[in-house]
Amino acid sequence: MSVRGTAAVVGVAELKPTRWTDNVSTIDLFTQVGLAAIADAGLELSDIDGLVAHPMAGVPMLVPSTLIESMGLRCSFASTVDLGGATGAAMVWRAAAAIAAGQANAVLCVTAARRQRRIEAPGPKRPSGSGGVGGKDTSAWAEFEVPYGNVGANIGYAMIAQRYLHEHRATPEQLAKIAVHQRDNACVNPDAWFYGERITVDDVLNSPMVADPLHLLEIVMPSGGGAALVVVSPELARKLDRPKAWLLGAGECTTHKTITYAPSLMDTAIKPAADRAFAQAGVTRDQIGLASLYDCYTITVLVTLEEAGFCVRGGGGRFVEEHDLRFNGDFPLNTHGGQLSFSQPGLAGGMSHVTEAVRQVQQRGGERQVKDLSFAFVNGNGGIMSEECALILGVEP
Amino acid sequence: MSHPRPGRASVVTRPFWEATAEGRFLIQRCGACHKAAFYPRPACPHCGSAELGWEDACGAATVHTFSIARRPTHPKFTGDEPYVVAIVELAEGPHVTTNIVECDPDDVWIGMPVELVFDEVGDDGYALALFRPT
Ligand SMILES: [Zn+2]
Secondary structure, three states: OOOOOOEEEEEEEEEEOOOOOOOOOHHHHHHHHHHHHHHHEEEEEEEOEEEEEOOEOOOOOHHHHHHHHEEEEEEEEOEEOOOOOHHHHHHHHHHHEEEEEOOOOEEEEEEEEOOOOOOOOOOOOOOOOOOHHHHHOOOOOHHHHHHHHHOHHHHHHHHHHHHHHHHHHHHHHHHHHHHHHHHHHHOOOOOOOOOEEEEEEHHHHOOEEEOOOOEHOOOOOOOOOEEEEEEHHHHHHHHOOOOOOEEEEEEEEEOOOHHHOOOOOOOHHHHHHHHHHHHOOOOOOEEEEEEOOOOEEEHHHHHHHHHOOOOOOOOOOHHHHHHHOOOOOOOEOOOOOHHHHHHEEOOOHHHHHHHHHHHHHHHOOOOOOOOOEEEEEEEEOOOOOEEEEEEEEOOOO | OOOOOOOOOOOOOOHHHHOOOOOOOOOEEOOOOEEEEEEOOOOOOOOOOOOOOEOOOOEEEEEEEEEEEEOOOOOOOOOOOEEEEEEEOOOOOEEEEEEEOOOHHHHOOOOOOEEEEEOOOOOOOOOOOOEEEO
16 A cells, blocks of 8 residues: 555645734634635635644644634545644645545645734733643653753754764754755745845854754744645546646654654654655655755754665765755755745744645746756654654656 | 742652652663663553553763753743753663753763752752763
């Protein structure tokens, strides 16, 4: 069994990220970007019979029905995915699986995030709870991580980076080059947050150290936004006179929540996910014309290049140094700028790696179109390298 | 440093937290596969057995990895930066999140031998397990 031939992505839409989304609800953003993706697919509301969304602050439960009601849909398949940054990629193969199981024909996969300015409410301050940040969290995280400040992604990825640099050789310049070339890509993407703002390796290395060894310009900036796509059956895909991105392979692996309890900081869940996706697709690494790799930090890209099999373990630094990672280079990487330059609109940040791969495979990359592209590899990464999902998309089924 | 508190311990984790007041760091040992585990769980994460017993960790550990937080990772740590957040490997095997204290953050290195030191028992009756260079 394989996902190959089960589905194609035909419609895609994305909101331009914004620093703040004052007075807009997440459901409004979901609805807006979801409708845009349906229109892009050339479909009507009544054609959509599947919906995959995600839980979020403000709507922690009953997300699908809330959204189905808001958009005016009627669905025979409705679900959420809760895999952090891997959510977008994970939605795609779940949609394909629902189609293959005969439960749906056209599935809308939608991600969105609002970003509210923090406004101090008048009146007495609410107590922050006994555990502070983890006060309402009843998982082990509140008891065994929060008291020591192992909170947020920066410190977790910084600890991965420190261990990587202890075991392997990579220079700060090599890591910085990832951010620089992705910024060059963002400079041909008007929707990217940092469009038009080129940076150099020195800029990255001179930016403030946030958590050793991570500099500010090696870290994503949060934003508000949304991204959506429509996954359809092969029959419907062929009927539609639209460019398609065929789903050829998928793989997923989850091993831990907190990095402390990861089976290994170096043997990540990226590898089994990628290996399964490549095996399903029957495609080799050297056939991949675009790598769309989750990039919350530069170290995430470096580790993913190795773990997904594009270079050997420990060879990521040299690989980055030897290749041109720009859209017109010899190893196009994150041609939309990656989240490092596009910004990270919540889970729509992870989805941006999928939407860009879809656009590129559809040959709709515009000025930044990768030439002669047949296959794209996507990696979604959630938590602190906790949840990994790999996809391979192709021009032909 | 004024640490955030661990919140309300569960039935499973309470023995661990209560032991911290006596200066003891408890890990779990599986009666079926004999492997050690941390943090306290209702069943062994290695084999699924519920046959878990408590055991005192000896307190010796090595730094598995760490980072220096140059910006606070929690509001309670505001003003304490730079401080070290680390994963240490206990002599018994399990990995534990902690802070490396009683040394300059820039002097911490991976593989550094460290030892357990508890901070003061808080109002909640629990002490936090920190580590310092041996
Ligand atoms: Zn066991």
